[in-house]
Amino acid sequence: MRVFNMRHCVWVGVMLGLCLPGCGSSAKLMSGLSIEELKPVPGILSSARLLKGTIHSFTGDRVEVDTGERAPRYLSLEAGGDEARGLQVGGAVEIMVNDRDDIVAYQRPAETPPTKVFRGSLGKVFNPEKERVTIRLDTGRDVGFYARSVAMEKLAALEVGETADFAVDRAYLLVDVLSLGKPRDFGVGSSLPAPQRRVEGAFVTIGDGRMRLRMKIDDIQSFSVRPLLQPAIEQLTPNEAVAIYLDGQGQVIDMVRTARR
Numbered sequence: 001m002r003v004f005n006m007r008h009c010v011w012v013g014v015m016l017g018l019c020l021p022g023c024g025s026s027a028k029l030m031s032g033l034s035i036e037e038l039k040p041v042p043g044i045l046s047s048a049r050l051l052k053g054t055i056h057s058f059t060g061d062r063v064e065v066d067t068g069e070r071a072p073r074y075l076s077l078e079a080g081g082d083e084a085r086g087l088q089v090g091g092a093v094e095i096m097v098n099d100r101d102d103i104v105a106y107q108r109p110a111e112t113p114p115t116k117v118f119r120g121s122l123g124k125v126f127n128p129e130k131e132r133v134t135i136r137l138d139t140g141r142d143v144g145f146y147a148r149s150v151a152m153e154k155l156a157a158l159e160v161g162e163t164a165d166f167a168v169d170r171a172y173l174l175v176d177v178l179s180l181g182k183p184r185d186f187g188v189g190s191s192l193p194a195p196q197r198r199v200e201g202a203f204v205t206i207g208d209g210r211m212r213l214r215m216k217i218d219d220i221q222s223f224s225v226r227p228l229l230q231p232a233i234e235q236l237t238p239n240e241a242v243a244i245y246l247d248g249q250g251q252v253i254d255m256v257r258t259a260r261r
Contacts, residue, residue: 037139040116045167045178047099050113055091065093075106081171083107083114096175104150104167104175115167115175121228122158133174135166140209140227147174154179161231197246199223200258203236211252213244225252 044050053067063075063084073095077084083106087093096105096114105114120143123136133155135143145168147155154177158164167176201213201221210222211233223244225233229252236242236257245254 037137037141038118038143039137040118040168042112042115043117044096044113044115045098045117045165045176047178048104048115048167048176049097051095051097052109053093053095055087055089055093057089058087063087063093065095067095073103075103080106083170098150098176102150104148105169107170115169117165117167119163119165119180121163121231122155122160123231125160126152126155126158128152128156136227136231138227140230145172145174151175151177160235161228163228198243199246200241200243203233203238203240203242205238206230206233206236211244213242214239223252224250229253229255 051067051069051073053065053073056064056066056072058064058077061077063077065073065075067073075084075093075095077087080087086108092109094107094109094114095103098104107114118137120135120137123134123142126133126147131146131149131152133145133147135145137143145166148169151174155174158177158179163180165178165180166174167178169175199213199215199221201215204212204214204220206212206225209225209227209230211225212220212222214220223246226247233252233255241258243256243258244252247253
């Protein structure tokens with residue numbers, strides 16, 4: 001049984017910082033931005049399970065819990081933070097496990113689960129060695145988090161622009177991920193839904209939610225981009241030939257690389 005290591009507090013991101021005075025403390029947002037922009041909802045991922053158990057014994061940092069399964073579960077006191085305080089033999093505890101049967105969070109019995117869930121997409125390639133991940137919200141904001149070790153393998157499997165539901169514990173550290181579908185294969189010949197309008201050009205740059213295309217010599221146009229598509233467009237190289245698809249509001253909702261000119 002893997003016992004996860006909770007060592008870090010939330011990473012203060014460049015664009016948005018989630019600052020914690022200490023692990024287990026309530027999250028405090030910088031730059032005047034409400035944490036409600038994350039739209040977190042109490043709950044667990046559909047791929048996760050919440051087990052109820054009774055504490056059997058303590059051995060050093062390890063807590064043995066009887067959940068009625070064939071083998072006991074083992075918790076780390078260090079990993080539990082504030083939730084570990086007050087645990088005692090015979091006491092009840094709730095354990096959240098992911099789809100791989102790894103323990104990702106636990107708490108004393110409460111009305112709400114030990115995690116909150118919010119939706120976003122991977123904003124940048126995740127580097128497990130740095131234990132930090134950038135999540136792009138539907139609003140286009142980038143949010144930086146530290147990830148628990150138990151979630152790193154799943155985060156590393158995500159592609160830039162891939163939409164997912166993310167579970168955070170009480171310290172706003174990422175503990176679990178559920179992919180909702182990988183981004184499109186932007187190669188030549190990708191199948192696309194019927195667009196409102198198709199525009200072709202050479203990529204120039206993207207910034208402030210808008211991308212610029214060179215339509216022909218000395219003719220550069222700017223287009224607003226839907227937030228979930230921005231990470232994929234940011235991977236383009238200058239002068240790369242693309243076709244973009246605009247919705248009824250004139251915003252870019254899809255893209256495909258075309259043969260170079």
